[in-house]
Amino acid sequence: MVFRKVGVLGATGTVGQRFLTLLADHPNFEIAALGASARSAGKAYKEATKWKQSAPMPKKVADMIVKPCDAKEFTHCDIVFSGLDSDYAGEIEKNFRDANIAVLSNAKNYRRTPNVPLVVPTVNTDHLDVLNSQRKESNLDRGCIVTNSNCSTAAVVVPLKALQDAFGPIDKVSVVSMQAISGAGYPGVSSLDMLDNVVPYISGEEDKIEWETRKILGSVNENASSFELNNTVVSAQCNRVPVIDGHLMCISVKFAKANPSVSEVHKALVNYVCEAQKLECHSAPKQAIVVFDESCPDRPQPRLDRENQNGYAVSVGRIRSDSIFDVKFVSLVHNTVLGAAGAGILNAEVAVKKGLL
Numbered sequence: 437m438v439f440r441k442v443g444v445l446g447a448t449g450t451v452g453q454r455f456l457t458l459l460a461d462h463p464n465f466e467i468a469a470l471g472a473s474a475r476s477a478g479k480a481y482k483e484a485t486k487w488k489q490s491a492p493m494p495k496k497v498a499d500m501i502v503k504p505c506d507a508k509e510f511t512h513c514d515i516v517f518s519g520l521d522s523d524y525a526g527e528i529e530k531n532f533r534d535a536n537i538a539v540l541s542n543a544k545n546y547r548r549t550p551n552v553p554l555v556v557p558t559v560n561t562d563h564l565d566v567l568n569s570q571r572k573e574s575n576l577d578r579g580c581i582v583t584n585s586n587c588s589t590a591a592v593v594v595p596l597k598a599l600q601d602a603f604g605p606i607d608k609v610s611v612v613s614m615q616a617i618s619g620a621g622y623p624g625v626s627s628l629d630m631l632d633n634v635v636p637y638i639s640g641e642e643d644k645i646e647w648e649t650r651k652i653l654g655s656v657n658e659n660a661s662s663f664e665l666n667n668t669v670v671s672a673q674c675n676r677v678p679v680i681d682g683h684l685m686c687i688s689v690k691f692a693k694a695n696p697s698v699s700e701v702h703k704a705l706v707n708y709v710c711e712a713q714k715l716e717c718h719s720a721p722k723q724a725i726v727v728f729d730e731s732c733p734d735r736p737q738p739r740l741d742r743e744n745q746n747g748y749a750v751s752v753g754r755i756r757s758d759s760i761f762d763v764k765f766v767s768l769v770h771n772t773v774l775g776a777a778g779a780g781i782l783n784a785e786v787a788v789k790k791g792l793l
């Protein structure tokens with residue numbers, strides 16, 4: 437059995453805590469080190485962290501001493517997962533990569549770097565092939581950076597990938613999001629802003645959905661050193677709503693050539709199978725897209741459906757034809773699982789199976 441020692445950077449934060457719950461009983465990855473800011477370094481994890489997960493803190497991490505995010509403290513790790521605040525992730529993740537450690541990052545800093553894969557694990561794990569070239573350019577044999585997407589983007593690209601595979605190029609997409617408060621980290625948005633309210637603005641989010649979708653649905657270039665962006669035009673509007681976990685997106689799609697029926701769209705989403713499933717990765721969902729038909733007209737819902745397939749599936753419902761676009765539907769992602777920590781873990785599982793980590 438393949439076995440890797442892993443570190444978690446930003447282990448005390450919202451995404452870091454999710455990493456630890458998902459890694460606690462992982463058969464291939466053993467948590468070997470935890471890192472956070474100077475405020476937390478030197479303390480036992482249970483003292484440094486305001487634990488906010490509904491699952492209890494894993495016993496094995498409670499007494500681990502949090503380290504500063506200095507690569508010298510993590511040399512025994514094969515892989516580090518990063519849930520670092522993006523104000524600091526840029527420099528820290530580069531230092532780890534340069535110290536020849538593989539970094540799987542949730543932060544936005546390197547998502548647009550040409551030779552860095554931006555991977556949603558149930559969509560575009562073929563993009564991991566660029567790691568060979570990235571390592572060659574940096575003269576490293578193990579060190580690399582792989583990013584996973586913005587959490588909302590994950591809810592968009594999974595169904596779009598299934599539709600693009602089945603019906604060819606997608607011309608235009610309109611997305612309206614209703615995003616959970618855990619997306620803003622802890623303590624996040626103040627309760628006075630959030631209770632009895634919807635906040636129709638999330639800084640930088642619309643641009644991320646519009647741009648990241650094109651890289652993720654794009655292709656690896658000819659010599660596997662970079663990526664060609666896909667031509668789909670995406671327009672996003674983002675809102676923060678009083679939900680703890682789970683981003684719900686209303687998505688309208690116009691195809692370049694096809695105009696499939698609602699039942700053909702339903703079938704394409706149900707039948708979608710990704711590489712992580714074919715490789716039988718430990719965390720891969722059995723069903724990458726959970727589809728609700730007309731018998732469940734009010735699904736998916738965050739509270740009822742965010743845990744589908746342990747949070748690694750996207751749930752889609754309300755598929756119907758549209759008078760401006762071709763088809764519209766609602767898509768739900770667990771923002772801290774497939775939208776964040778789970779994506780990093782499943783990306784690593786795929787990369788290990790492909791001999792890239």
Ligand SMILES: NC(=O)C1=CN([C@@H]2O[C@H](COP(=O)(O)OP(=O)(O)OC[C@H]3O[C@@H](n4cnc5c(N)ncnc54)[C@H](OP(=O)(O)O)[C@@H]3O)[C@@H](O)[C@H]2O)C=CC1
Nearest residue numbers: 446448449450451472473476519521522542543619621622
């Ligand atoms: N929440 C979500 O749904 C998603 C988040 N992301 C991204 O993941 C990252 C983490 O987000 P989130 O968990 O929500 O954020 P939090 O604010 O909850 O956590 C931030 C983490 O970064 C650490 N940190 C802060 N400053 C430093 C520093 N100077 N040096 C080292 N560590 C530091 C904190 O440690 P300490 O406790 O010691 O301050 C904490 O562990 C961000 O880049 C975010 O954009 C991506 C997708 C989804």
Ligand SMILES: N[C@@H](CC(=O)OP(=O)(O)O)C(=O)O
Nearest residue numbers: 542543544586587615619620
């Ligand atoms: N902006 C997202 C979470 C996030 O941190 O996104 P990113 O990793 O793209 O910065 C939200 O608020 O729901």
